[in-house]
Amino acid sequence: MSAVRGKLTSAAPLAPLVWFKSGGAAETLFEPADVADLQAFLGTLDPAVPVMALGLGSNLIVRDGGVPGVVVRLGKPFARVARLDDVTLKCGGGASGILVSSSARDAGIGGIEFLRSIPGTVGGFVRMNGGAYGREVKDILVEAEVVLRSGELLTLGNSELGYTYRHSALPDGAIVVSATFRGEPAEPAAIQAEMDRIAASREASQPLRSKTGGSTFKNPLPKKAWEVIDGAGCRGLTIGDAQVSEKHCNFLLNLGSATSADIEALGEEVRRRVAAHSGTELEWEIQRVGVQR
Structure with a gap:
C-alpha cells in the first residue's frame, strides 16, 4: 500500500x-x-x-x-455542504441526511426535507437511491462525483446512474465523494415545519433508540414490507438476542448481545415465513457484507 x-x-x-x-x-x-x-x-x-x-x-x-x-x-473532510446557487447544494459523500436537510433549510431550499428521515450519508443515499415520504434521491440529484476502484475521479449525471427503486448502476467498488442536489425556493420556516413533521412521524412509528439497521427489506410494491411481515405473524419474533421490532416489524433489533449471524438468520426466517404465508419474496434492503464465522 x-x-x-x-x-x-x-x-x-x-x-x-x-x-x-x-x-x-x-x-x-x-x-x-x-x-x-x-x-x-x-x-x-x-x-x-x-x-x-x-x-x-x-x-x-x-x-x-x-x-x-x-x-x-x-x-469530516467529506462532510461539508456548500451552496452553489439559490436552489443547489454540493454535499460531501460523508455528510449526513440531517446536515444536508438542515443546510438546505438555512439556504431556503425546499424539496430536500425527506433526507432528514434517512439514517445515513450522501454516499449511501446516492448508491441506493435512498428515499422516504414520497421522494427519492433521483428526484433531486444533479450529478455525483465518484472515485472508481482504479482511483479515477468521475462525474456521473443523474441519468447515468440507472436509478430504480433502492438501486443504482454505480460500479462495484466506486465510492461517492460528493453529490449535487437541486431543490426549489422555499421559506425556511416552512421547511423546518416539514422536517418537524417527518421527525415526529419517525419517532411515533420507528424504534429509533434501539440497536437496529433501519428498514430491513425493500417494500414489495404496491405492498409495504411491514404489512406482509406482520401478516405472517413475525412481529416480535426472536432468534437469540435478535428480534423483529414490535413497534415497526420491518426493523430488526439487537436486544443486547445478538451476533450478526443471529440478525441475518432472523431476517432469513422472516423471508421464509412471509413467502410461505403470502407468496411474497422479500428482498433485503440492508446490505450484508463480510464472511460468516
Missing part, C-alpha cells in the same frame, strides 16, 4: 461503527484525508483487493468473520 495522508488501521473493529453494534473487523480500515488521498491510495492498491465504502453504518450487517480487503470510511 502507498503512503497516505489519512489514517490506516489494520484489524479495525467495525461493530462500534455500525448501528447493530455487531460483527467482525475490517482487514484494513482507511480514512482518507481528502479526495486526492483516496485516489492515490486506490490507484496503487492491488486491483485484486476488495474495497467497500462505509458511511454511518445504518443499513448494514457486518458478518461476524469480518470484512476482507479495505473498508473506506469518509470522515
Whole structure:
C-alpha cells in the first residue's frame, strides 16, 4: 500500500461503527484525508483487493468473520455542504441526511426535507437511491462525483446512474465523494415545519433508540414490507438476542448481545415465513457484507 495522508488501521473493529453494534473487523480500515488521498491510495492498491465504502453504518450487517480487503470510511473532510446557487447544494459523500436537510433549510431550499428521515450519508443515499415520504434521491440529484476502484475521479449525471427503486448502476467498488442536489425556493420556516413533521412521524412509528439497521427489506410494491411481515405473524419474533421490532416489524433489533449471524438468520426466517404465508419474496434492503464465522 502507498503512503497516505489519512489514517490506516489494520484489524479495525467495525461493530462500534455500525448501528447493530455487531460483527467482525475490517482487514484494513482507511480514512482518507481528502479526495486526492483516496485516489492515490486506490490507484496503487492491488486491483485484486476488495474495497467497500462505509458511511454511518445504518443499513448494514457486518458478518461476524469480518470484512476482507479495505473498508473506506469518509470522515469530516467529506462532510461539508456548500451552496452553489439559490436552489443547489454540493454535499460531501460523508455528510449526513440531517446536515444536508438542515443546510438546505438555512439556504431556503425546499424539496430536500425527506433526507432528514434517512439514517445515513450522501454516499449511501446516492448508491441506493435512498428515499422516504414520497421522494427519492433521483428526484433531486444533479450529478455525483465518484472515485472508481482504479482511483479515477468521475462525474456521473443523474441519468447515468440507472436509478430504480433502492438501486443504482454505480460500479462495484466506486465510492461517492460528493453529490449535487437541486431543490426549489422555499421559506425556511416552512421547511423546518416539514422536517418537524417527518421527525415526529419517525419517532411515533420507528424504534429509533434501539440497536437496529433501519428498514430491513425493500417494500414489495404496491405492498409495504411491514404489512406482509406482520401478516405472517413475525412481529416480535426472536432468534437469540435478535428480534423483529414490535413497534415497526420491518426493523430488526439487537436486544443486547445478538451476533450478526443471529440478525441475518432472523431476517432469513422472516423471508421464509412471509413467502410461505403470502407468496411474497422479500428482498433485503440492508446490505450484508463480510464472511460468516
